[in-house]
Each structure stands twice: as C-alpha cells, then as structure tokens.
Amino acid sequence: MGSFILSQRGKEKFIHEGYLYIFDKTSVDGVTQFWRCERRRVCKARVRVLNGNIIKTINIHSHEASASKIEADRVITKLKCRAAETVEATSQLINECVVNISKACQGSLPTHDALRKLVRRKRNRIHYTPANPINLETLIIPDCYKDYDVLKNQKKCTCAIESMVMWRQ
Ligand SMILES: [Zn+2]
Secondary structure (H helix, E strand, C coil), X not given: CCEEEECCCCCEEEEECCEEEEXXXXXXXXXXXXXXXXXXXXXXXXXXXXXXXXXXXXXCCCCCCCHHHHHHHHHHHHHHHHHHHCCCCHHHHHHHHHCCCCHHHHHHCCCHHHHHHHHXXXXXXXXXXXXXXXXXXXXXXXXXXCCCCCCCCHHHHHHHHHHHHHHHC
8 A cells, every 4th residue: 555645846646665656647447547656767667556555566666765665664673673672552652663754754654554463463473471480380481482392302492491581681
C-alpha cells in the first residue's frame, strides 16, 4: 500500500517504498490511475494504482529509492530494538518511534497495523523470560528453551541456559 502526499507546490504525489510518483492519467474505464516515477527523465518506472494499492508495476527504477525510504528503514530498526528491549505497550512504542518523522518517511513506512504485527512478531520470537526464581523449585524454563533432549544434547541445553542468563543481565 502506498500513500498520497502533497508536494511543496501543492501537487499530489504517490509514494511507495521510497519512490515518488507523479500523476500521469486515469485509465480509460476511469477506475485505475497511472502514475510515473517523478524522475521521469532518467527512469521509466510506472505503476497502476487502485484505491492506493499498486496493482501493476511497469518497468523497474533505474535509481535508488529516496532518502525517505532510508529514514523509514531506520525507524523500523529502532522499532524492532525497542520491541526487544522494552515492555512498552505496542501503540506507545510505535508512536515514540514515528514521532517527528517527515511526511515522505511516513509514506515509506508500512501501515500502523503492519507495524503492530512487526512488534508482536519480534516479541514472540524473543519470548519473555519469567521472573527471577527464588529457589530451584520456582525456576521456570520457558518452552522455547525446552526443545531439546537433555540426555542426547547436553551441550545445547547448557547453551540455552547460558543464553537465558545473558538475556536477563
Ligand atoms: Zn524511478
């Protein structure tokens, strides 16, 4: 899904994955729109858009995506780090990461829903470690560290517990 932004001159532009497009024409049936890369002198890329979604791409870009794409990638990296390192609520976390970003960067970012999924996926992969045990009886080993056969794979077991301890520190 791309998004529409207004240029400084008030012209509408379509932005997708760091590439900016200028409006070309509406299809004969009046349903879809044709947009062409804003660097049309050097690039022949075009897209066909329906309700903000690209339904067809024609030609590939002859150049790199814009700085906004790079900025957006940076936001995503930050988001993933915070997801791993904090216990902030998902919405709060996303808001903190997207604050003060440019309009063009917003256009290069995935939707809010997609960002939420990204945070959740990242957190699921890490698995929260339970509270510190008081004694051996209360030591809880998370399921993700139990996927081994202790007798057959002593070494892996030790590694798993070591990584658990590392994570806690
Ligand atoms: Zn292009």
